[in-house]
Amino acid sequence: MEEVPFSEVARTDLVIDRKYAGGVAGNRGDDPISKILPVGNAGGFRFLGSPTRGTVRALVLYTSMADLEWPDRLDLGAGTFTYYGDNKKPGRELHDTPRKGNLALRDMFRDAGSAERRRRVPPILLFSKAGRGAGVAYRGLLVPGAATVPPEEQLVAIWRSSGDERFQNYRSLFTVLDARLVTRAWLDDIRAGNPMTMNAPRAWSVWVRTGMPDPLLAPRSVEHRTxxxxxxxxxxxxxxxxxxxxxxxxxxxxxxxxxxxxxxxxxxxxxxxxxxxxxxxxxxxxxxxxxxxxxxxxxxxxxxxxxxxxxxxxxxxxxxxxxxxxxxxxxxxxxxxxxxxxxxxxxxxxxxx
The missing domain is CATH 3.40.1350.10 (Trna Endonuclease; Chain: A, domain 1)
Structure with missing residues (x-):
């Protein structure tokens, strides 16, 4: 697919694996994600709303896919995404991070398991670094958990060490929904605080009602890599x-x-x-x-x-x-x-x- 120019990212739909160009000014304003949704232009966790007040309307997860110590992983064949939290240095409690990413993970995975609370889980959009400069690729619409993994293994607090100091961080598992298109109309609904509209992708609406995720499965079409x-x-x-x-x-x-x-x-x-x-x-x-x-x-x-x-x-x-x-x-x-x-x-x- 052709890369969406920076001048058009604020008006376009989100299509799986399509690239969205960044600006060329050489500052944080080059970030295309903040033009797609007003979620800020820095960090792996980007919120529309406040996680501490419980007012998050949308969450963007951004990853470079290049951190060897915290290896975020998109499994195309299984339709899952493994993502690490934001407590990556000693000195803080698990949920006491500046961007409150781990707090959001805890609340989302808790709410996802309850039919009464599932509507509180915001739409989660995944982007990864791609192309030149600040360019990104849209990788999918996520929901917490995966049908093939026990609940106790979907959000796990793991121990790490730096020097002689120990600390905890989350390893989380999401399902990439079979939603090939997120329309600009639904993004506008999300921004207005009303995601449950006719513009919502069917797989997302079904998950909210039933808790059953429909993953986007994409097995490799070739049996050996060049x-x-x-x-x-x-x-x-x-x-x-x-x-x-x-x-x-x-x-x-x-x-x-x-x-x-x-x-x-x-x-x-x-x-x-x-x-x-x-x-x-x-x-x-x-x-x-x-x-x-x-x-x-x-x-x-x-x-x-x-x-x-x-x-x-x-x-x-x-x-x-x-x-x-x-x-x-x-x-x-x-x-x-x-x-x-x-x-x-x-x-x-x-x-x-």
Whole structure:
């Protein structure tokens, strides 16, 4: 889709994944979100109304999708969005944040579970950074929770540490509703404080009445990613990958420890992970166990991890993948971590097997 010019964002509809250009003045006034709805022009939580007074008419969640410590994640196949709260430094109580984002999360998830209070949950619009400058993309209309996840796992207060100080923040799970279009007429209704009109998307109205979310499911149309899709595209990410490869190029054994930590960050359900000794690894750089199932009744599955510190022009090929697969035992799975990409033939063979 063509990018909506900055001069028109205040009058246009919101369409899934459409980009909206920012201004060029070089200040906060370049933000297109504040032109779409008057919710302010800074922060991940942007309110139309006050969360402390209970007068929020709309909430915009904005994410750069680039914070490795707090990895917001849009799962297109499942129609869900994982978002982290705004208590990201020690020194404050969980809900005592300047923008009151965690307070809003607590209240929304509480109200979403009650038929009587669900109307209090404001429409939630998701935007992510996209394009040049202050440009954004509209990613969907959200409601708290997901039908496939137990209520106690939809909003979780997790512990983190910075230095020798500990603090809590929220990890929240939303459903992206099957609402491909949010009209300007409904945005005007929201602004006027009356979202329950004929202009409201059907999926949102059904959720308010029944509490049953209808997710926007978008499974991948291709079964393997190209080299360009696997490698980063932004300048900062390319620089990070290049720096990592350069750092470990002459010390591939040290990269195994880095790869193990990266996997643990991406897969927090990992229960055990041990980097093997180079002389006794049996062809496996690390071994571990992964938890699946509900918290009260989990089982653990063994896995083997292989780390490949290759340059961006050297693909992980069929031979590398076959080496990892040959080390797997019954009921094992394999993990590959690389600074490069997987060759198309190897990728296809793994998908087909």
């Amino acid at each position: 080299r360009e899709q696997q490698l980063p595209s932004s300048r900062s990410d390319i620089e990070l990958l290049t720096t990592m490869h350069r750092h470990f190029a002459e010390r591939p054994t040290d990269f195994e420890y880095c790869a193990a930590h990266l996997w643990w960050m991406l897969a927090p359900a990992t229960d055990e992970l041990e980097v093997t000794r180079p002389s006794r690894d049996g062809g496996r750089d690390a071994v571990g166990r992964y938890k699946i199932g509900p918290p009260a009744d989990q089982i653990k599955i063994d896995f083997a991890l292989e780390a490949k510190c290759y340059g961006p022009t050297t693909a992980v090929g069929v031979r590398d993948i076959s080496r990892l697969i040959s080390r797997l035992r019954h009921r094992n799975f394999g993990v590959l971590v690389t600074t490069s990409y997987v060759h198309a033939q190897a990728y296809r063979e793994v998908r087909e097997d």
